[in-house]
Amino acid sequence: MxxxxxxxxxxxxxxxxxxxxxxxxxxxxxxxxxxxxxxxxxxxxxxxxxxxxxxxxxxxxSLLFVPAGVGVVTQLDRLRGDWLPITAALIFSTLLAMVLTALLMSKLLPKPKASVGDGDAK
Structure with missing residues (x-):
């Protein structure tokens, strides 16, 4: 190790x-x-x-997030002043990551093969 x-x-x-x-x-x-x-x-x-x-x-x-949490707490004044652009950037980047991940997974995962009788059943 x-x-x-x-x-x-x-x-x-x-x-x-x-x-x-x-x-x-x-x-x-x-x-x-x-x-x-x-x-x-x-x-x-x-x-x-x-x-x-x-x-x-x-x-x-999860222990690796402790220093990041401490860093956020030490920068509360900056966060109070710039909360709107920070929140917008977080939301935009999260949505972008989710969309790109979905697109990538749809390209990389194999497509399911349709069986012979799947389209005929009602």
Missing amino acids: IAAFALILVCQLFGEVISELFDLPVPGPVIGLGLLFIGLIVKRHPPKVLTDAADNLLIHF
Whole structure:
């Protein structure tokens, strides 16, 4: 498990280095996640220790929202002043994500095959 977490952190470190080295507007952890994704595509099957570590992270996923919640509480004055654009952006981005996800799933999921007698029954 330690090796899997070390791999995740090394990917994040490489992402940070790439982000700083090329002065990219993308955060290092996002680049690191992309590097890990590319590595998993090349390998084809993720190592068991990595899937176990990911499962453990997902079990405790709600704990990762605590820092974000604290950040929101520390910025209440800003939220009070800009509540309308923030709310509009949240609603718009949520609806956009839902529509794009539905479109993507409709393209990726296999279509059900119609049986011979489905259209004739009344």
